[in-house]
Amino acid sequence: MTALSAAGLSAIAPQLERLAIEVPSWAYGNSGTRFKVFTTPGTPRTVEEKIADAAQVNRTTGLAPAVALHIPWDKVDDYAALRRYAEDLGMTIGTINSNTFQADQYKFGSLTHADAKIRRAAIDHHLECIEIMTATGSNDLKIWLADGTNYPGQGDMRQRQDNLAESLAEIYAALGDEQRMVLEYKFFEPAFYHTDVPDWGTSYAQVAALGEKAKVCLDTGHHAPGTNIEFIVMQLLRLGKLGSFDFNSRFYADDDLIVGAADPFQLFRIMAEVVRGGGLDEGTDLGLMLDQCHNIEEKIPGQIRSVLNVQEMTARALLVDQEALAEARGNQDVLAANAVFMDAFYTDVRPALAEWRESRGLPADPMAAYAESGYQARINEERQGGQQASWGA
Ligand code: AOS
Ligand code: ZN
Ligand code: ZN
Numbered sequence: 001m002t003a004l005s006a007a008g009l010s011a012i013a014p015q016l017e018r019l020a021i022e023v024p025s026w027a028y029g030n031s032g033t034r035f036k037v038f039t040t041p042g043t044p045r046t047v048e049e050k051i052a053d054a055a056q057v058n059r060t061t062g063l064a065p066a067v068a069l070h071i072p073w074d075k076v077d078d079y080a081a082l083r084r085y086a087e088d089l090g091m092t093i094g095t096i097n098s099n100t101f102q103a104d105q106y107k108f109g110s111l112t113h114a115d116a117k118i119r120r121a122a123i124d125h126h127l128e129c130i131e132i133m134t135a136t137g138s139n140d141l142k143i144w145l146a147d148g149t150n151y152p153g154q155g156d157m158r159q160r161q162d163n164l165a166e167s168l169a170e171i172y173a174a175l176g177d178e179q180r181m182v183l184e185y186k187f188f189e190p191a192f193y194h195t196d197v198p199d200w201g202t203s204y205a206q207v208a209a210l211g212e213k214a215k216v217c218l219d220t221g222h223h224a225p226g227t228n229i230e231f232i233v234m235q236l237l238r239l240g241k242l243g244s245f246d247f248n249s250r251f252y253a254d255d256d257l258i259v260g261a262a263d264p265f266q267l268f269r270i271m272a273e274v275v276r277g278g279g280l281d282e283g284t285d286l287g288l289m290l291d292q293c294h295n296i297e298e299k300i301p302g303q304i305r306s307v308l309n310v311q312e313m314t315a316r317a318l319l320v321d322q323e324a325l326a327e328a329r330g331n332q333d334v335l336a337a338n339a340v341f342m343d344a345f346y347t348d349v350r351p352a353l354a355e356w357r358e359s360r361g362l363p364a365d366p367m368a369a370y371a372e373s374g375y376q377a378r379i380n381e382e383r384q385g386g387q388q389a390s391w392g393a
Contacts, residue, residue, distance in 0.1 A: 002343070004319065004352040012318035013356070015280045019314055021247075021307045022066040022094040022289040023057055025050040025074050028300070031293035038295060042379035047074040048085055049383065055089040056300050056375055060366035062357070063307040066094035068289055069136070071129050073099070079135035086136075093136035095182075095244070095289060098129045101146035101190070109147040111167035112160035112196045119167050126171040133179055140244065140287060141175070142217055143168075144184040148191020148198075160196050165209060172210045182217035182243035182287070183207050187224055189254060200232050204241055215243025219291055220259070220270070221250040230269040237277025237286075244287030247310060256293045258302060260309030267309065268345050271317035280314070300376065304366050312349055319344040 009016075028050045030043050044050040047069070054067040067086065076082050086093055100110035100122045108114070110122035129141055147164075149155040172181060185203040188195055197203050200216055207214035216236055223229055236242035249255065249262035260267040279286040288310065294302035321340050328336035354364040363369030370376070 001346055001348045003348045004315070006352060006355060008319070009315070009349075009352040009356055012315060015275070015318055016311070016315060016356075018280055018282070018284075019063060019311055020066065020288070021064050021310055022068050022287060023054045023064045023303055023307070024068045024070070024097075024290055024292070025054070026070055027290065027292050027294060027303055028053040029073075032295050040299065042376060042383050043299075045383055047076055047082065049379075050074070051082075051086050051091055052089060053300050053379075054303070055086075055091050056370060056373075057303045057307060058090060060304055060363055060369050060373075061307050061311075062360060062362045063311055064303070065090065066092045068095040068097060068142075069093060069132075069138075070097040070099060071125075071132060079132055083136045093138045095140040095142045095287065096129045096133050096136070096138050097142045097144070098126050100125060101144075106146070109155070109160065109196070110145060111143075112145070112147040112164045114155070114159070114163070119163060123167050123170050127174050130171070130174050130176075130179065134176060139179055141171075141179065141181045142184060142244070143171075143181065144186065144217070144219075145197055146190050148188075148193070148195035150191060150193050152193060154193065157194055157196075161202075161206075164196055165206060168206055168210060168214070172214055175213050180213045180215060180243060180285070181207075181210070182215050184217035184219055184222070184246065186219065186222040186254065200236060204236070204239070207241060207243075215241050217244045217246060217287075218242060219246035219248070219254075220266075221246075221248045221254045221256060221291075225252075229266065230273045233270055233273040234277060237273065237279060242277070242279070242286060244289055246289055246291030247306070248290065248292045256291065258292060258294075258297075258306050258309065259290060260306070260313055264309070264313060265345060267313040268316050271310075271314045272320060272341070272344075275314075275317050275320075280318075298376070301367055301370055304370055308366060311353065315349040315353060316344050316347055319347055319349075 028044050030037055030039050032038050051067050058064040083093055100106045105118055113119050183203045183206055185197045185199050187198045203216040207216055247259040249257045249259050251262050290306050325340045328340055358364045
């Protein structure tokens with residue numbers, strides 16, 4: 001495998017510098033499957049401890065300066081104080097994730113529900129999330145809905161779309177000038193017959209009707225097997241409607257495994273379209289977030305591995321020789337074009353990235369630096385009775 005040279009790296013450094021990956025607070029809590037939630041030593045007991053753990057990921061990699069919160073899992077009394085706490089650790093509060101998938105009242109839907117009283121409660125929850133955004137300095141509200149039905153005939157799918165449009169319009173109207181909303185889609189689960197926001201087209205149709213501040217959130221684990229995800233990335237960027245990613249990887253369904261673990265080539269292809277679509281250009285507002293859980297592996301190192309995987313595949317995507325690619329495409333030279341692409345993918349960027357990190361005052365090997373820091377031993381000792389991530393999906 002060809003290794004990237006230091007000179008080669010400096011050519012792509014300006015875009016690499018801009019790479020910032022938001023980490024989810026729930027990645028640090030205990031999680032599991034519907035079969036078992038394992039407890040891990042050192043698990044955070046409070047949102048402050050989750051933020052402190054996220055700060056370790058940033059300290060060792062320089063890649064993760066923001067932490068996403070989930071309401072109500074991360075509810076506190078004083079959000080301004082929480083913001084200051086995060087800032088003292090060099091972190092900002094990222095996306096605020098709403099939650100209408102755990103309360104009994106939302107059994108048959110939330111923003112889409114047939115009953116206006118339930119819709120009212122769900123809208124109010126989102127209005128509260130916007131207040132939390134204002135208090136914490138967060139710019140993004142992320143909406144993922146578990147809404148859907150299990151049996152044909154159970155619900156009026158068309159009416160539910162209309163209800164959703166009306167609910168979203170009210171939430172959208174409450175956003176501040178600098179605030180945005182992203183609507184995440186998922187093709188199944190927990191609903192198994194129909195899901196109200198199953199695909200990018202539905203999310204696009206809903207957010208397009210709202211305006212500039214509403215965009216689509218693409219969770220890489222939320223597609224049917226075989227879906228060409230990079231095509232969706234291209235299309236949404238082309239339409240100016242890709243708001244953010246929820247990165248993770250999957251072998252079967254919404255596995256929420258470490259991004260780049262199941263299919264590094266897919267992550268490379270996605271990042272190639274992000275580069276192509278200007279997602280790493282100066283002033284981009286494309287959010288790159290992780291949405292993962294670490295059921296059996298250590299959580300902080302799991303997050304460090306994740307952001308490094310994104311950095312490595314981004315570096316490789318930036319290495320695609322655009323001139324050679326354009327020439328091969330112009331000549332309709334299928335194999336040459338493919339070879340240009342594969343050359344970039346097969347470049348080992350790890351030694352060059354290690355050197356680059358060191359030159360910026362970061363550890364060459366973030367995984368080793370974390371292991372040697374003694375942080376894990378300290379929290380294992382200090383924290384007893386860590387919180388479950390309250391994992392819903
Ligand atoms: C659910 O499947 C979605 O991926 C959500 O983005 C996310 O996992 C959830 O909000 C966190 O529990
Ligand atoms: Zn997600
Ligand atoms: Zn998911």
